[in-house]
Each structure stands twice: as C-alpha cells, then as structure tokens.
Amino acid sequence: MTIYRFKHLQEVSGSMLKNYKFGNGLVWLLIIFVLPLPLLQATYYELPALYHDTLMPIQFGTLAYIWMLAAIYLATRPRWLDRLIGLPSMYLVHGIISILAIGLAFVHKLLLPSSGWIKWTGDWGLYLFIAVGVYSLIFLAGWLTNRVPVLNHLKHWLETLFQHEISVWLHRLNLVATALVIIHVILIPYILAMHNYMMLFGAYTGIVALSYLVSVYRVHFQQPTGELIELDQLADNVVQLSVKMPRLRRQFQTGDFVFIAFPNLPGMKEPHPFSLANNPLADGQLELIVREDGDFTKSLASVPIGTPVKILGGYGRFQNFIDEHPGTQLVMISGGIGVVPLLSLINHNLEKPIHIFYSVQKQTDFLHLDQFDYWNTTPNFSSQLQVGRFKDAQLENYLATIDVNHTIFLVSGPAALGQHWQRFLKKHGIRGWQIYYEEFGW
Template sequence: MIHNHRFRVNSLWLFILFMLPLPLLFAIYQELPSLYQGEKIGINAGLIAYTWMLAIIYLATKPKWLDKKVGLPDMYLVHGMLSIFALLLAWLHKYLSPSAGWIKTSGDFSLYVFTGLIVYSLFFLGGWFTSRVKPAAWIKNSLEKIFKHEFSVWLHRLNIVATLVVYIHVWLIDYLRTLPLFFFLLTLYTILTFASYAWYLLITNRSLMPGVIKEISFVSPTILEIVIKAPRTSLKKIHAGDFIFLSFPQIQALKEPHPFSVANDPRQSGSIQLLIETVGDFTNQLAFVTPNTPVTFSKGYGVLHEMIQKTTPSQEIILLGGGIGVVPFFSILSEFKEKTMYFFYSIKKEKEFLETEQLETWSQEQNRTLFLQKGRFTKAQLQEHVPLHEEAIYLIAGPMAMNLAYEAFLIDHGIAKEQIYYESFSW
C-alpha cells in the first residue's frame, strides 16, 4: 500500500544516487594512474554527474514497469531533482578538473546546455518552482505565449545531444580512454541508455491507441469536458484514478502527448471522460477541437488504483481534493462502490462544482460521505469532520500549496506519512 510505495521510491533514490555510479567509481579507483590521483575528486564528480544524466534519460522514457512500482509523478520528481544534483556536480567537475582544447570545448558545451535547460525547465516544464515563487509564476505565464508546449518539449530533448557530447568529452581524454574496465563500463552504460531511448521513440507511436472525440464542450468558463470514444480493448488498459497521455495527430500544435487525469471508469462507461482546465498554451488550444477529431492516447499511468485495490474491506479511504485536482477522485468514486470513502471537495469562491449530478448520487450512497465547500477547509473543519486514525489512508489531490497544507495538518494530528499520498506533476 502507501508504506510499500514510499519504500519503493526511497529504493529508487538509493539505487540511482549510490548503486548506479558505484561500478564506474570502483573502476577508477582500480585503474587511475597515480599521476592523476590529485584529480580524483573532480573526476569522480564528473562520473557521478554523467551516470545521473543517463538515469535521467532512462526515466524520460516513462518505463511502464517503474510507473507501476513508484508512479510517474514520483519518477518526474526524481528526474527533476536528479537534474539539479547532476548539474551541481558537473560544475564542481569543471573547476576541480580543468582542461583545454576540444576536451574543454566539448565539456563546456554540454555544461552550458544542461544549465540553460534546467533553468528553462524550472519555469516551463515543472511546477515545483513556479508554484512556490509568485514572480516566477508571473514570468512563466507571460512567456508561455512565446514558448509553446511543443517548443519546450523539443528543446528539452537537447539533453540527449549534450549527454552524447559528454561521452565524446571523456573519449577525448587519453588517460581515461585507455582504462579498459572503466571505459568498457562507461560505454556499456551509454549504449544501454541510448538503446532504451531509441526503443522508446520507436514504440511510442505504435503503442498509442486510436480514438475519436465524441463530445467536447465547456462545463464552466474554464473547464472543458472531452469524451473520447475508443475500442473496449483499449479502454481495458485504463483504470480509475489513472491518467493518460493524449495527443491529436492531425493538429500540429497538439501532436505532443500531454497528461490528463481520467474522470470516469472507462471500462464501465465505454468511453474516456476528461475534465481539463484551460490554463496553458496546450489546453487553451483544445477549445478549438471539434467532435469526430481523431486522437491517440496511451495506456493508463498511476498508482492510485492499486493503492485502493489493496485496502482491506474495513479500511476507510479519505479523499481530500481541491479545484481541478479532484478529477481522478471522480473516477475512483465511480469504480470502488464497495469501499467506504469520505470525499472533501473544495473550490475557489468564484468557481462552480463539477459533476453536480454525480455528487448528488454519491451523497445518497450508504458508504459515501461528502463535504463540499467554496473556499479551502479550515483546520477546525478538518479536525471536526476528517476521520483521524491509523487504519485509514489519505489521498490528496489539488494545488501544491493545498497538498502541503493538508499533509501538514494530518501529520500534526498523528497520521503517519505512510498513510498519506498525493500525486504531483511538479516536474
């Protein structure tokens, strides 16, 4: 359950941070000539940074087996944080192991590309920074009109080029290239990583499933509802609580797959329902899509379904949602009818509740308890109405500030971190 999930995430961090670079570090320890022992710290910093960059490329392929273990949002978090750690070590390597000529040129090229891309990604490809720093959010919103989502995705792929140049950078260093075990391992790591990325590019389009827009309309001034018709064999690959990557192959600005949470149980309803807030350049373009437009979509990603499936019949499930973040909870409430659930749903005062008819239906079911409110629930309200005990699990979905506030409230009232989970696309 959630305890196992946290263990898996921590294990992933442990493996990437320490176990993955270890063979290369061992090879350097065994083979580095005594003449260059003084540069060992700088060399090791560069090797660890390179190993982490290879791990970042592999995580970018969204491996399905790893999603089922830790979930794609946590993989994105590892991807983003690891990029910053690798960049810091790369700069340390530059100053501790100075070079000249093509060795310096290749190293500097990759370093500057990595630096530029990470700064750019903090604004345009992740929400961790912009959700916490208001001026950064303002800058992002202003520049999004120029730097479209498609451009950001393609620019991010310069990481592949820069990483390949790093390999060339190492190959140009004579005393490293002649170390047999070290260079064999370095080459093996590189080949395996780039082979996995090539395979990902090869099968991505083939693995996407076809569908067609059945209905599309605004259910509020900023919320767009999209219903996708697709073969039932495809719908069986999506569970309640999942999100899918959706693309429009015939629309140039919407060709790059974009993640959206599923609002229903596709296997039960025979279609995919999405509720999307039109706030970015990609989502704003969706307003111009018409019925019968062909789409492609991925299999379902996410761990919410498995977490709920593994709860015992007596366990209570507490859903704390806000704004558009509640969408995956709608699908969970639809599928797991036998589970006892408390659903706390808050929206901004100027907004309207979604799925009002469904909410009315759920409120009349014996094992459903709903609390709806305009404005965030206060600590006093949460303390009065939220069941607080060690047998329950607590799932949170909403703006990052709300997620953190609710998590802090639960921990302050004796709920263990192992009982709390929220998905965040912060990276």
Template sequence: MTRSLLFYAAALLFPLPLVAILNTQLTDAARVRMVISLGLIAYCWWLAAILLSVRPTWLDRWVGLPQIYALHGSLGIAALVVAYLHIDNNYAHNMLARDVGNWAFYLSLGVAAYSILFMSGWLADRLLLVARIKRGLERLLDHRIAVWLHRLNLVAVALIAVHVHLIVQINRHLVFMIAFDLVTLAVLGVYAWKKWIAPDSFLTGTVRENRALNASTRQVAIALDEPSSRIRPGDFFFLRFETDGIPRERHPFSLTGDDQGLATFTIRQIGDFTRAVPQVPVGTRSRLEGPFGRFDGILKETPAQIPLVFIGMGAGVAPLLSLAAGYAGDRAITLLWSVHRDDDAYYRSLIEDFENANPDRFDAHIQVGRFTRDRLAALLSAEQIGKAQFVVVGPAQAVLAAQRHLRRLGVSHRRIHHERLTM
C-alpha cells in the same frame, strides 16, 4: 518507503559499473582517479535522468510518476554539483576537450535553471512570486518551446561523450571506452525508442464526446479501439489528439470514470494545449500513453475497514470520481470538493448519484472556496483523522495547503497521498 529507498539507491549506484571499469584500467594516483571518476559519475547520473524521462509505466506503478520526476530532477542537479567538483579539481591539457566539457556543463546549468522554473513545481508551487513570473513568461514561451529547451540536455550529454573521447589519458583504455560507448548508446537508444517507436503501441481511440462542463472546463470522452484491462480507477494518461489546431505534444489528464473501454477526461482550459481542446471535433483519433497512477494500488493495499477521504480542488475531483466509481459501495468514502464558484460544481449531480446509491458508505461535501483547517476539522471525524487514508488532488498550491492542514490536524503524512496538477 522501502521501494523509494531501493529506487533512489539504484539510481545513485547506476554509475558504479563504469566507474569500476575505469578504475581498474587507470594506473593514475588515487586523487587523479577520484577526480576523473567524479566526472564519470555526473555523466552517468545525467544518463540515468534521461532513462527516467521515458517514464516507464511499470516503474510508475512501482514508485509513482511524481517520485520518478523528483529523482529525474534531483539527479540532474546532483550531477551538476559533482561535475563542478570534477571541473574545479581537474586540469585538461587538451584545450578542445576542456572547452567541450565546459560547454556541456554551462549548457546543463542553464537548462537546469530554466527547468527548475518552468518544468518542475519545486519553486513555482511554493513561492507566489515565482509562480507569477512563470505564468508571465509562459505567455511568451509556449510549452513546446519549454520542452525543446529541456531537450538541450541531450546535446550536453553528446558534448560530454565527445569530451571523453578527446581525453588521451582516458581514450587509451579500450575496455573502458567500449563500455562507455555501449552504455551511452543503450541509453540514447532507449530514449529514441520511447520517442519514435513506443508511441506505435500506445492505446488508441476516437473522441466520442467533447462538451463544455462550464465556461472553462470540458469533458472529453474517448472510445478506445480495444478495452484495456490495465486501466485502474484514479489513473491518468498522456493524451494526444491527431488533428490540426492543437499542439501535438502529449499532456497528462486523469480519468474521471473507471470504464476500461471509454476513457473520460475532465480538462480545465488553462494552457495553450487545453485552450485548443474545444476545437477537437468528435471523431478525432487520439493516442493515449499510459495508464499511469498509484492511487488504486495504494487503496488496494488498504484494509477494507479503513475509511477513505478524498479531497479534490477544482478539476482535481476527476481522479477522485474515478476512484469513487471503483470503490463506492465497498469502502466508506467521504468526498470533499472545493470549487472556485458555484457553477464550477459541474459534477454535483454525479456525486449525488453516488450518495443515493450508497447512503451509508458515501458522504460528500461541496463548497465554494478552499478548505481551511477549521473547516476540515469540522468535516472530518476523529476516526477519519486517526485512521483514514487521504487522497488529495488539485492545483499544486492548494494541495500543499491541504496537506499542511491535515498534518496539523494530526494526520500522518504517510496516510496522505496526493497528485499536484503542475505538469
């Protein structure tokens, strides 16, 4: 909680240095300075959103990638609101400055509307109609186009920088302009470093195995060139295969095991990237951005006597098996796995192995169809409902439903940790 507050506070206060410099330089009336500052705050929040988009792993370990993405999106929306107030209460004599600023605003507005629908799960995870529209449109626009459209925000930021340089009342203040340019170039430099230079230092490996678990799911094992001690149970990577026939963008997948030298992924084939995975031959070079994930950190902070309950839906069981591999034997674990059809329970024997190895401390239930509240009430003990830490992973709507059921059974939201497979 404290971490989240600090994280949000840091992002909200990100504009403060530039706003302070501007206000010490401007001699305008307070109202004028306030309206100009609104524009600067919006700009800085867009810059902060760009910084968050590089998803630094250290920040992920601190607050988690879902929080980073949530703040990234929230800052983008908040910046739009503040920018609107700036536009509505200001008057630019310079027509070009005004037009360039307006282009940036409307471009950001369009990208935000598009991103809320396609890039985030804010609406699609909660509204069935929106989810259907999204799925329909995704057949026309593949993920790569969605990502490039989202990057139009960079064009909007560049337009705003030009807008500021065109405003005579602002560009006459040299100290501010130097600070403004420094901050802008620093942020764009970090972004360029992330996209262009950082991939050279990502983990690399070779596909050792690529096999079908059933008709729609595959298991891909990548032997890392060097084992990584940073890999923790329940982590995930952004994966890219260096071969033709599959999109080159990196996509996130959870580890299924806890081996620090062999990264194993369970990949359900539902998108343009994942449908091309069967074409990836053994021996393909791979690049792995990460590891990301907070499950291990949370469980480490949990006292040993507290029971753990893992609830997985479909391929969401993958990180839970990774956690099971890391914690079975040391902790009392209950694994609940719901699958769509019986042949989707492709890890049944692996789970039975966990049960046989830890008969007193590992308990698993596999069922066809989602867990209802009544079913969860029957499967969970009073101790688990009152004390256990819950980890829930699966498709977004299933996770939200499971969270709802658990809360209604009396599980505090602070004890429910989740990962929604939206991205």
C-alpha cells in the same frame, strides 16, 4: 520452519515494495549510490598512477554523467516505475538529480582543466546542460514553480512567448549535450585505455539510449490512437472530452491520468497530461475533464469532432494506494479541478466507506453534481461540498468522529491545497503512509 520464515520474508518484502515511500527511497538509493559504484570502482583501480591526483575530479565527472543518464531514463516515463512511486515523484527525482549532475559537472570542470577538442566538447556539453536546466526549472518543473511564487509568476508571463511544444523540443537538447560528453570522454587517451571503465561506460550509455529509442518508438508507432467523439463545456473554463478507442487494454486504472496529443493538429502534437473522470475499461471510452489554462488546453474547445487522438498511459497510483490498504475507510480532500480523478475512484470503490471534502471557488465550478446526488443515496458514501476552502476546524471535527488508524487519505488539487492538508493531517497524528497526494503540475 525455514520454509515458513522464507514465505513470511517474501510477504514482508512484497508489502514493503508496494509502499510508495519505501519505493521512493529505494529509487534514490539506486541512483545516488548503487548505479555509479561500478564505474567509480573501475576508475579507482584502473586510473594510471601518473594521473592519480586527478582521481577525485574524474569521479565527480563520472557521477555527474551517471546521474544525467538516470535523469534521461526517468524522462521516458517508465510505467513500471510510475506504478511504484508515481510520475510526480519520478519527475521530482529527475529534476533534483539533474541539478546535482550539473553541479558536479561544473566542479569537475573547475578541478580538471583541459584543452583542445576535449575542452570544447566538455565545455559546450556543460553549457547546454546549464541552459536547458535553467529553462526547465521555469517551464517544466512544476514541483519547484508551485512552491516558489516568483518562479510561478515568471512562468505564466513567459508562457505567452514560449509554447509548451517549444519547451519540450528545447528540453531534448539534453541529448545533444550528452552526445558531446560522450565524445569528450572518448577523446581522453588515458580514460579510453581503461578497458573495464569504458566497457561499463558503454553499457550504461547503451541501455539508456536503447530505453529512450524504445520509448520514442512506442509513442509514435505503438500507442493506440482514438477518436474524439464528444466535447462538452462543463463550466466557464472547463471542458470534457470523450475519446473512443479501437481497443482498450488493461493499462488503465480508476484515478489514472493519461497523456494526449493530436498528431494532425499544429501546436498540439506533443503529449499533455490530463486526469480520467471515468473507468475506461467499464465504459469503453475515455472521459477527460480539462481546465483551459495554457496554450494547449485553450485550443481544445476548437478541436473538431472526429479528430484522431494519441493516448499514452495510464499513469497514477491512486487506485494502487487504495489496493495496498484493504479494509480501510477512504477520506478524500479535493479542490477545483482536482476532483476529476476522484470521480472514477468513488465509482469504483463504493463498497468501501468513503467521505469526500470537495471545495470550489464559486458555485458554477462544481463538476457532476448529479453523480454526487446519486452517491449520497448509497450506504457507504458521504460528502461535504462547499464554496470556499474548508477551515481546519471542519476537518478536526470530522477526524474526531472516525477511527483514524484504519483510514487512508487521498488529497487531490492545487499544490497549495495539497501541501496544506498534508501538513494538517500529519500535525494531527496521521502517519505519512496513510496519506497520498498526487501533485499534478509540470
């Protein structure tokens, strides 16, 4: 009986960990409470009595530092965490935890004045964090700009002055700010004398530094380099790239996106994320469909055939989400270029009942209509394609015809579309765990 209960507990725990909402909550719990706790305890027990009135501002500074280390680790895009909660959720945590860290660091500065090199290193570390944070909120925080129209307009206007590659390098000034904070801490004699605290401080810093260096090494020396073998213009501002890889490891799933870079082309050396339109393991190559919006994407049409392409990934949770809910019907809602990851998902899951709502702004924006013609001849697939957004009543009518308790919903497209249909589905009794939206904006 005990063995049975233990096995049952393992199964329940495993299914909970597969749930990305549970995983998301677990990540927040670890970063906010669990990781800082050992250092906070060390501060409480080791801080000399003479400085006990400074305990709270020191702990604020400690929290800020640990949260910023967590943000730096998340910026390395650990793939194990992506498969658990998804990269968009990871970036959201990264952004919010960075803002909280800067806020606490500012409170720490106000409550605990210093002088000399201690003040200089602390102040300049904080000023750098604030400057990079403000810049990043405009250029690298799609989770925010997609929800604040004023910031979104400002971002598009400033993109004519600051290319993405510049933004990435400016974001790395966070590492300089972190180095200044480390020096700031080491310069404080009574903190340096707290041996357990400094041991933990060094361990946390060393682990994150090692993780960052490993990620840099993998990007530059371990990630496979493919070759651009085909470039097609699918629509007015949409291109499809085909990339041949020397070898394909089992790192890709249908519905994934990858980061690509062209290491030999100026202005295109920093990785950019794009969705896979196929299953690379089945086709032997990667097919990416890209809308020409920014400086990087607008340059794609002029990339010569045969150019080396650096590939990072895959990332994404669409297929994981489907696998976590066996025996369910799939309903997909997409708009515009958001259909791209769904193309490979449909091909890979045709044994399941699938219905897709796919809308575009104009007729020429539809992608791969020939595939939809074929899928519509298969027994488990059905589709509704239209020019112009779907009305709520259209989905209400469809929901009335299916068993919503045995259905999962995959939403893919612009932020406004994703937010609207998530609200709509929840309003009509669909539970949060039945919906997955992978926001694609950063």
